Amino acid sequence: MLPLALSLSVGTVLASPPGTAPEQARAEFAQFDRLHTVIAAHRGEIFFEESWGGPGPFEPVNIKSLSKTILSALVGRAIEEGVLESVDQPVVEVLNNRVPPAADARVEHITIGNLLSMQAGLERTSGSNYGRWVVSNDWVGYALSRDFVSEPGEDRLYSTGSSHILSAALTDASGQSTWQLAQSWLSVPLNVRIPHWLTDPQGIYFGGNDMLMSPRALLRFGEMYRQGGTLDGRQVVSAEWVERSWEPRGTSRWSGDLYGYGWFITDLGGYTAYYGRGFGGQVLWVVPEVELTVVVTSSPNPPSPGGRYVRQLADVVERHLLPAATHADSSAEGEAG
Incomplete structure (x- = not known):
């Protein structure tokens, strides 16, 4: 089987949990003018993928502070x-x-x-x-x-x-650039592309902004964290590091969400969700309890609607994509019983 990053064509739905939630989500997401791509996976299986103009699922884009x-x-x-x-x-x-x-x-x-x-x-x-x-x-x-x-x-x-x-x-x-480390430690084991991005006047790759990754690459990164640092049988980061990264250490003055090591922590439909976000609406959510990973990319260009836009996106995820995943879990448990 080909890796998740390469195996599906744009717009293909690999697996659809029961119900009409993906269709309802598609209609609501279409109302956001700056939205480019949304992908949702349950247990690593993509059940929702759609693009509305701009770069698609496979094209590296500026993920801003999601970096x-x-x-x-x-x-x-x-x-x-x-x-x-x-x-x-x-x-x-x-x-x-x-x-x-x-x-x-x-x-x-x-x-x-x-x-x-x-x-x-x-x-x-x-x-x-x-x-x-x-x-x-x-x-x-x-x-x-x-x-x-x-x-x-x-x-x-x-x-x-x-x-x-x-x-x-x-x-x-x-003794290596941040880009070189990203190739060795993330690009190769995750089987994703991370192109060169902006450097400062001394040649240091911009830390925390302007990295380039495709939505599919972000999905694999999120899936790796969801599975305790492992993807496709390879330990990319330790399970201990995942846990430490998701441990609350401070609170955002703007959203009120908790913050760990590069990850925000919030409640999504009664479940603990971990997410990274970037200017303009670049978001990666991981909800381990229901085995859900969601990626959103949007226009990174000003003006940005800021936190309000991310809250609106989260609302659609919470009302439609999250129930699709929890419904699938319930169905699986019923069949197992």
Whole structure:
């Protein structure tokens, strides 16, 4: 059998759980002008796949800040491989002369885990600060030289600069680019394509933004996490890392959802759901209890409807795709009985 990423043609439904939920979902999703592709799989079997203009299921697209979820997997694998010591390791230990001399001494207390959970304590480089950051001539140095607005490990302050520092740490600790690590640790074992993406002025691949992956590739990544870090019989990241990534460590000030290591945690129809998200409506949901994985890609171009749009997408998933999966589970249990 061909891998999931390659085996199906666009629009093919591999397996349809009972009921009309997929048809109802299709009609409601079609109302969103910026929506490109939606894929849903139950136990790894695609039962819903549709595209509405824009890139389709197999074309790599800009997944924006959903990149942070992918980066978290690379950090977990780096720890398993001994490239990084642990989440408790101070990041300055692996940065090759990248800390500006004028940086606050508290930078020495920022750990790998603090950066993953957005608890570095540094002033944010996201939001209204983003433009000034990305036109600077040293993205890592700029992020590290921000003022401290809380102590490391305390408040959660969403900042793409924190993720970019992690990309630099991976590069300096391994001697390979973040893209090269993504090829070895994700692209090859998952049998997916991860093209080159944007780099900073020093050649560090953008950590936490602008990665390129197709919806089908994201589905395989999500399925790997749903199955405890394993896909097609290969352990891609450890089950322990999956659990640690999904452990709540902070709360989003905007959505109220919990946040772990690159993953948000929320309630979806009474079930715990883990998700990554990016600007414009790039979303990956994993609902382990009902063995459901859902991928959404949308136009990444401004203006973005922000959190409201993601909540609207989640509402359709909750009312139609989630019941399709739970119905399938109930039917299977009835047959087994």
